[in-house]
Amino acid sequence: MFASISATPVRILVSTSLLLASAALFSQLSGCGKTIDAPVVTTNPTSGGSGTEDGLPTDDEIRRQIDEVLDFTYERRRLNLQDHAAWQILHGALAYKRQFLVSDNGNDVSAVDHVLKGGKMTGWNMTRGDLLDEATQRYGVKALLESGTKTGQGHTDQWLGYLSDCQLPLDEVMIVEGKEHTVRDYVEQIEHDVHLNPYREYSWTLMALTAYRPTSYEWKAGDGSTWNIGKLVEIELEHNLDQSPCGGTHRLVGLTIARNRHVEAGGKLEGVWKACDDKINESIAKAKQFQNPDGSLSSNYLQRIGNSADLAQAMGSAGHVMEFLAVSMDKDQLQEPWVKRAVLKVCETFRNTKPVDVECGALFHAAHGLVLYRQKVFGPRSFGPETSEKPAAAAADNAPVDEKSTSTETPAAVVKSEEVAE
Template sequence: MSSFRYFGVCLVVVLTVVLTGTSCRPSLAPPAGQDLPTATTEIDMDKLRDRIDAVLDYTLSQRRLNTKDHAAWQILHGSLAYQIAFPVEHDGKYVSAVEHVLNGGKMEGWTMERGSPLPFVGADGEKRYGLRALLEQGSKTGQGHNDQWLAILSQCNLDPETPIQFEGDVYTVADLIGQVQLDLSRNFDHEYSWTLIALTAYLPTDTSWVDSAGKQWSIPGLVQAEVDHGFGSGACGGTHRLIGLSMALNRHTAQDGEMTPEWVAADGRIQEAIGKARQYQNPNGSLSSNYFQRPGNSPDLAEDIGTTGHTLEFLSLSLPQDELSQPWVARAAQHMCKVFEQTEGAPLECGALYHAAHGLVLYRERVFGPREYKFELTQAEQDASDEEEVAAN
């Protein structure tokens, strides 16, 4: 058992400048003459798989971000969808965005500080200190929600002993986890969606602990707190809260965890949301622009990619395997592909864009099986890179 275990057994189209924090919301209407499928359209699943692959490959390779013009809030959303494979341009070279920050690379919004002493020692017997990701709520450059960075890193399949370079010292993912546990009383918004995603990726789902304020916490308690917030509350129509509950419940089930009242309540909330998503689905396959509250259909593709994309992400995590292949879900995935195709070349807000891409990644993996995502330079870029390398040597 790793040492840290001892501590406890959103889419709008925008001007390019929005990628560094300024937002505006011009409408983006569908191109004339390109009708989307209706409820009676029959779907060829093989063609859907190939279509998903094509839009995901375009989004990975053609939508380029860099550390000069873009910040961690934009860049790390890309890593949510593509994990370690997601590139960022830094000093003229494309590198893995996740590996860049783990190796101590600079990125606006990746704001850390040394944390508190942790109640365990490292493999070398030395006292460990936590690593704290600072909250920059509403900035659209830094961490916008408590524990968002760890939640994204946890979905990149990083080992808890993965090193994190910061200001000349070497921390680990485990040190980031330990600090999150200590800091629960600092979560004044009582928003635990990202906390649940992060902690259940590394800790048993029945874990309990005491934070730095002396308050007792547990993962089932966080689950119940999220359920108690009410249906549809929270960021992006409540989808983030539902995604956190779904990932936690999936991991609890995988651990053969007991269905105590907290987990039963979480499952009930998830099933209610699934029912409403299907009930409010539009004839063209899109999911309600009002999320789970009431029917809604927006002609603005920017809004559509945000609402349908977030809801598809939730469904791809929450539905049983056989239900994901049902026509109503396949129509939602097909619709999402169409919107991606119609917005190629348009500047899109990164949060919702990459949550929609993540929804397609998850859907593709669970319905058709996993695939590798690889960023590739264009031939001209590769030639230029080769020339630079030759000149440098």
């Protein structure tokens, strides 16, 4: 019940046999997992309505296709609080931020605002944390780790990794177990518990902490050990990407976000940051090297070439890699022909899956990749009506705070809305 969402069929764009096979395989997938070898299908390179010398559609046509599939996903694949859980819903918020709506007994509400106000959501399991300030009796808040459930938080710090891109300032109020807390309490609890990460998996921790702290930040964990942002980067670089969830794309996104914010704040690419930058550029090159002849990104992520006939795998792998490319590449790079072909194939997969249930992780990571591409290449856009009672905070209000300061008035860097993922 929690694994997929459906939409009212608009038109059938693939053969009946392919739809049936894909739908069956969709139901077997539980989100991010190991790479699956699948039959290879060879098709002609994407051409579309030619309007340029390289045989690709015009930029206006590419933008139209992106907007069409993003609008369909936003408007026609509506989740609800009765049948869907936090794991599915917060993936939607990753793509559409505070504008992402869920149905609450027939009423559409902002998913982000709903949980911040203490609203009930299956899998959104938050609890009071440790005493952070004895003088004020201020406690932290923590999200329970429920790996593999596909309802609750599947990775350490995943929830704040996503929510930190929704322009939530440190003083944003959040209700936990009926008590008023702030995002600051959540951030400081993550810092307190950083040594307890069972898998030494800090992809989402990097996303979250670099949204509120400069990359030079250092702190003491709950056991008294000293940590800093660079140490988290170093640990992430030690992992084998091919053996990591979703082909290592989550690690790459976390590393890229940290690198981007480091550079934006005036940091130099030396030491661990040089190694981080090298890994990112190496992975971009692999995405291009293993791109299929039809323009689609490999169904084997960044390991080797592969083109799957399974629409679920095609959306999941290409969507995750597209998300990484959109975070890591600049506007000029994203307008290279090979990237445009990849974008068009992702849009094609969205159209082909309109009539079938789609696994939420694959769907919304792919949507997030297109949102980021659209923002960088064509400029930002909004989705649906403004639903939040409290306007989204200005970027400066959500900027990293110098470790010697207790105020957000003088940010060390500005958080970019195009920079978060999983």
